[in-house]
Amino acid sequence: MKVLAINSSPRSHGISKTGILLDALVKGITEAGAEVEMVQLRKKSVKNCIGCYTCWTKTPGVCLHDDDMTRELFPKWMASDVVVYATPLYHFTVNARMKTFIERTLPVLEPFMFRHDGKTHHPVRQKPPKAVILSVAGFPEASVFNYLSTYANMLFGKGLLAEIYRPAAELMTLPPFHEKAQAILKATEQGGRELVQSMKISKETIGIITQPVVEDFDSFADMANSFWKVCIDERMTPFEFYHKNMVEHESEI
Numbered sequence: 223m224k225v226l227a228i229n230s231s232p233r234s235h236g237i238s239k240t241g242i243l244l245d246a247l248v249k250g251i252t253e254a255g256a257e258v259e260m261v262q263l264r265k266k267s268v269k270n271c272i273g274c275y276t277c278w279t280k281t282p283g284v285c286l287h288d289d290d291m292t293r294e295l296f297p298k299w300m301a302s303d304v305v306v307y308a309t310p311l312y313h314f315t316v317n318a319r320m321k322t323f324i325e326r327t328l329p330v331l332e333p334f335m336f337r338h339d340g341k342t343h344h345p346v347r348q349k350p351p352k353a354v355i356l357s358v359a360g361f362p363e364a365s366v367f368n369y370l371s372t373y374a375n376m377l378f379g380k381g382l383l384a385e386i387y388r389p390a391a392e393l394m395t396l397p398p399f400h401e402k403a404q405a406i407l408k409a410t411e412q413g414g415r416e417l418v419q420s421m422k423i424s425k426e427t428i429g430i431i432t433q434p435v436v437e438d439f440d441s442f443a444d445m446a447n448s449f450w451k452v453c454i455d456e457r458m459t460p461f462e463f464y465h466k467n468m469v470e471h472e473s474e475i
């Protein structure tokens with residue numbers, strides 16, 4: 223099985239919570255014997271679809287842009303059995319970088335329209351890869367992913383093998399949550415193995431990945447709000463805050 227794992231977070235490796243979860247999933251997928259290629263979308267040049275339909279008319283199946291998507295990513299996407307779309311939740315859906323990638327897969331479709339099960343479809347030039355959606359969010363409630371889930375099911379239909387959503391993801395790297403974070407990452411690895419073995423992830427495994435990490439909303443909000451207050455008072459971004467504390471902590475050792 224060939225798997226393409228795409229991380230659309232703009233944050234760098236080790237900082238991106240999408241990346242942390244995706245690394246665990248990929249570990250499990252690799253252990254189960256599949257071949258995985260990871261793509262950090264922030265390092266690629268993927269231009270916006272301009273809606274010219276050149277890929278449907280003048281050069282069927284080929285986009286007019288000459289960028290990393292046309293040259294490298296679209297051919298890899300077409301050659302994959304499964305694609306993991308890993309994105310931070312931005313305004314309740316995939317982030318702009320991932321949306322741009324998805325729009326640029328238009329050349330796989332033909333323009334003609336037909337009806338199936340009461341819904342309008344385009345024929346495909348080649349069967350698109352099966353999909354897994356993975357996302358992380360700042361808010362603590364699981365329902366924050368409802369809109370993304372509706373979108374993913376609409377987009378991928380029966381090709382959607384699994385949905386992996388992690389709310390309150392920013393807590394995962396904080397020391398008090400170390401144990402829970404380890405359990406979540408172990409379950410995500412397990413999810414990767416299950417995916418290769420049965421093309422799905424069990425409810426039990428998803429249950430561990432999405433488990434609440436804070437008892438109640440008030441404790442969560444107290445923690446998050448005091449953190450933001452410090453950042454504002456100190457005129458520091460969360461990344462600068464994290465970096466400063468890591469450096470100070472290391473110099474104490």
Ligand SMILES: Cc1cc2nc3c(=O)[nH]c(=O)nc-3n(C[C@H](O)[C@H](O)[C@H](O)COP(=O)(O)O)c2cc1C
Pocket residue numbers: 231232233237238239240241309310311312313314315358359360361362366391392
């Ligand atoms: C522009 C922007 C929009 C966001 N929108 C949401 C949102 O709708 N719901 C939510 O719970 N978190 C939202 N977040 C928080 C991110 O989902 C969260 O910080 C996530 O852990 C980032 O993932 P990353 O570390 O992989 O980049 C948003 C963050 C940004 C920067």
